[in-house]
Amino acid sequence: MDKTREFLKKYESFLITSHKNPDGDAIGSQIGLALALEKMGKDVIVVDTDPVPKRFRYFERIDLVQNAIVDFDYQAVIVLDSSSPERLGSISEKIDFTKPVANIDHHISNKYFGTVNLVQPERSSTCEIVYLLLKNFVELDKEIAMYLYLGLLTDTGSFRYANTRAESLRHASELLSYGVDASSVAERIWFRDTPGRLKLLGSVLETIEIFDGFSMMYVTREMMERYNTTEEDTEEFASYGLTIDGVRATAFVKERDGEIKVSLRSKKGTDVDRIAAIYGGGGHKSAAGFTVKGKNFFSFIEELKRVMEENV
Ligand SMILES: [Mn+2]
Missing domain, CATH: 3.10.310.30 (Diaminopimelate Epimerase; Chain A, domain 1)
Structure with missing residues (x-):
C-alpha cells in the first residue's frame, strides 16, 4: 500500500489501463483513480483496448476512457484489475512497459508483473483496493466515491457473490457516505434498458x-x-x-x-x-x-x- 502511494507521489504523468471487454470494476477503478490523480495535480490518460460497454453509457465521465494513445507523454503506467499484461488486449502493444508499472488487482492468478504490485485477492474488487489506497491519502469526493462504488457493486453481483464480505459492505458504506446515491447508480446500470x-x-x-x-x-x-x-x-x-x-x-x-x-x-x-x-x-x-x-x-x-x- 505504502509503496504504491510512493509511486503515485513520485511521478507526474500516468497512463492508466485495464483488461479488454472492460466490466464495472475496470471502468470504475480507472475513472475513480484518474479523477483522484487529477485532484493531486497529475496528468492522466486512460486507455483500453475496447470501448466502454453500452450499459455504462449513463455515467458522465466515461469519456475519460479512450481507445488510442494520442500524443501523451507519460512517466509511469498503472494496470488495474488485470492478472497479466496479456489481459489488456491489443492496446498492450502500444504501451511502453519499460516504464515503471503499478499493478493493482484482486485476481488470485495475478502474475506480479509490476514494478510495484498491490495485489489483494481477499478484496471483492479492484475498486475496493483503490479505495483503501486513496483513503487517508487523497481527499475523496462524491464523484470519485461513486466510480469506486460502481466497481464494488458490480463485481460482487450487487452483494450476492461469495466475495461479499463484512469488510466489502463496510467499505461500500464508507463510499456511500460521500453522498453517493446507491439507487441512482443501480438505476443507471440496470433500469435503462432498451x-x-x-x-x-x-x-x-x-x-x-x-x-x-x-x-x-x-x-x-x-x-x-x-x-x-x-x-x-x-x-x-x-x-x-x-x-x-x-x-x-x-x-x-x-x-x-x-x-x-x-x-x-x-x-x-x-x-x-x-x-x-x-x-x-x-x-x-x-x-x-x-x-x-x-x-x-x-x-x-x-x-x-x-x-x-x-x-x-
Ligand atoms: Mn474485478
Missing part, C-alpha cells in the same frame, strides 16, 4: 433446456437481428440459466460470424473453468468462456451437452 434487449432476453429464455445439474441456452444471429440488437446486448444473460434450483452450471451459446462463443457460469463451487479449458478457453471457477471456429451451431450445442453431462 425494449429490444428485453425482448431478446425473452427469446433467449425460451431456448432454455434443463438437464441433470446443468442448463443450456443459446442466441442466434437471426434472433439478435430480429430485435435490432448485437452480442453486447446479451451480456449478463448467461447467469439467468443458473437461477433454477438444482442447476449448478449453465452454458450460454452465442452464434457469431464463423465462430461460436460460449459463456459458462456456475454456483456452489462447481468448476466451469475446467470445461472451458477443454476448448482452450479459461476464466474463473464460477465464470469462464471459450470460442470455437468452423463448427455447425446446433450440432455444437449437442456436442457441448455431452461434455457438460460428463463434467458437471
